[in-house]
Amino acid sequence: MISYLPYPVRIDDIVVETEDGNLKTFKLVFENETQKKAWKHVPGQFAMLSLAGQGEIPIGIASSPTEEGHLLFTVNRAGKVTTALHQMHTGERMGVRGPLGNGFPIDTDMKGKNIVIIAGGFAVTTLRATLIYLLEHRQDYGKITFIYGARTPGMLLYRDEMKQWAARGDLDLHVTVDREAPGWDGLVGFVPTIAGQVAPSPENSVALICGPPIMIKFTMPPLEKIGWTDDLVYLSLENRMKCGEGVCCHCNVGPTLVCKDGPVFTRTQVRKLPVEY
């Protein structure tokens, strides 16, 4: 039986991620020990963040299941609920309902393969969860390529962690910004361009691509040129959600419910859907 009751959690820490202050990472800890122990999620899944009196919002889980004891959510301030959330302080209570959705196929299609992760902008959140999971189970996966781009250096998320990942020898990290910027000596170029330059061949590989639809649209041609096919590419769709459990139908894209059948889909599946997302 579905439970619509959110688990009570408290905000343990808030990190302002971006220069403009519009993205904050919230570290949430369970109030209830049993609920905390029972929580098991898969990278790529999302949860409903509940603010009493304001509403609920579906946000991808930014922390890996291997980061025990807490949950991380990186939230963009966009509307009514996210603005209220951004005004909250550590110690305050809110709710988490989940985990919801299907997550990336870390134990099935991805096992033993080379993984190419391509993230554009704010969509990198669940890919952080994925990358940390992969690194914690490094021997189960082949080569890991992580391509991440934001509009400006000030919009990059998880900068400190990126530095640590860059220093590791067991993954290829490529971080880019759209245009030259003072003080930035990393890669410059749109994510599709960089992806075209550094993406490896699809042999024994799987790609996870998350970003705005326009980024995905332009990233596919360079990949296809080097042999990538739709069935090897995993995308994460977004849509307006309410129940998150496949009942209220708000998130439908044609016959598919993004909250229940997704949000992770192969590009093959997405291409079969009517274009209303």
Add this chain to the structure above:
Amino acid sequence: MPTINEKLTEEIRAKAKALLAEGTVAAVIGYARGSLPMTVKPTVVRTADDCGKLVWNSFCVLNLANYLPEVLKSVEPPRGPRDPKPEGPLPKVAVLATGCWSRNIVVQTQEHQVDRDRVMVMGVASRGMVSRRKVEANFAGREILAVEELDHDLVVKGADFEEKINRWSMVRDNCHTCTHPDPVLVDVRIGEPASERKNPNPFQQVDDIEKKSNDERWAWFTSEFATCIRCYACRNACPLCYCPTCFVDDAKPQWVGKSLDAVDTGLFHLLRAYHCAGRCTDCGACESVCPMGINMRMLTKKLNKDVLDLYGMEAGMQPGSPLPLTTYATNDPQKFIVTEAGAVKEGE
């Protein structure tokens, strides 16, 4: 002998066909036959050959001006949201219009929702539209399978009955009290013009409610709107309600709750009525489309009466005349703001 409405139907088909064939207009907004007795479907005809499906009868209760802005947009050459308007004149649209609908077109023009130069008003005087609900109530308990229209009667047929009833007795309340049946704008005349109708008190229904005591009025209001299911058919059928985001859909801040709470529902209807004050032509579409049979017209009718009494204005009667809600004159009556002691006398 064809009936009045059958003759009008033929004339509409012929003239619409000519307008489309000559390329004068790119589309004609009218009605087609409905799938149920006493119903019609609003339709947009874009080719001369298609005009055969246009009909005109006593069941044309929807206000076609409601479709005008979007059909005007639909005939423009496609362009992106940031592209400039193309050079040269844009295609025109023809629309059937009775008295009240034509007045709505005037208001739409005054409010810059519609470009008058792009509209060909096919003006047809209204003989009053029949209320499907009134007919059904008249035959309560018996299913109506067909209704044949004669000039002054309706022949109502069921599985085991056929009865003739007087057409005018089944006409809608707003049509009964209407004084402006003839269109105020006419580019193409259909049928004969009609003269203004005399009515010593078009606001009789409002007066009847105003005569009630406060308690009785409250009882009327709460029971009238108790069955509202917040479907917004009234709002969506109204040509005045074209706000990109209606106030009931605002979230920041949320003005009105969305559930069937009596206060929220009452607030929706009251506020919507206020937004229509002095702009409403009492076309009756709102009442005709309500699936629950609510008489929300009483609210707008009352406000129309107030605007007429206070400012002497009636919506859409004169193209170019000032709009009551956006006009401020120094001698505006202020009885409701200023008390006796400080009252400004008229003309001061």
Add this chain to the structure above:
Amino acid sequence: MKVFRLSQTELDNMVQQWSQNRRVYRPAADRQQSAHADCAPGWERVAGSAPLTMAVGPPKTSVKTFLFPQPETMQTFSLKSSDPDKALMKEPEKLTEKQIVAGLRPCDARSVMLNNLPYREDPFYQANLARTVMVGFTCSAMCATCFCDQVGGSPMGTEGLDIAISQIDGSFVAEVLTPAGEELTAGLDLAPADDTDINALAARRAASPQVDSAKLAALKGRDLNRLYEAPLWKPLGESCINCGACTFNCPTCYCFDVQDEVVRGYGRRIRYWDSCMFPLYSLHTSGHNPRGRKMQRTRNRFMHKLKYFPDRYGPFSCVGCGRCVQDCPVNIDIREVMSDLLTVE
């Protein structure tokens, strides 16, 4: 299965007796009356002894209001700063009070089972289903707008009913179909139906329109994208005014919206009916709306009922009650939509 025979008086007495111990609801005779009742528009609580008679066709509004009421409180909370439970979401008391809906038709009863497919795991729906007893009347005649047999039902159908009452030759023959129905009739002094009654009922059943699955099979077999791109959607979307009249009176439209409402520091999270015809339904906070155009929304509702739902769950999400056909302000007729879709290759 027990089958009883009742006169009108006996039927009314039975309903009266039920109403002594629990809430019994019937279709509202008069629109104004339901304003004072403690239930949704179109229904009224049985009080007094007015005979239970049924007009031809289904009641004005569907029974979904009893299983899926609006608003339905999902959680309550306090926002008082002094409250240690501030912002803690609490579930309301589970409703267990039994209620009886008397006077529904087989189409509405079937809708309960259809909605049960997506609501299988919904705790509120299941709790309401468990406490509601459905006493319905089969149809000896169909309205011009009834088409239950075309979408998987039939006028003499009993799916979803606990007691099915058929009017045969001036009397009523009541079939008690479930334990909940038996509980209602236990201890009542009712005359068992005799062979004449039972044969007459069977004959009526055999003679009434049978379930015709041709349309369902045909649409299930059609390619989704071809239906999606069919030419009929453009003119349909043009005349549709995107109100919720069809959705809200439809027994099988089950989408809901969730809102938090706070009054003076105390709040509740409620769900209430929503319609995919409203632009807000699919609007993202960013402003992007996947179904921002009217036509897309009109298409979505029909595609859901006639294609997406059957593909996922099996049957049409439509019981053929004809309410949408009667209520649509612009006379969009789902039967015409179905025939148009069936012409798509």
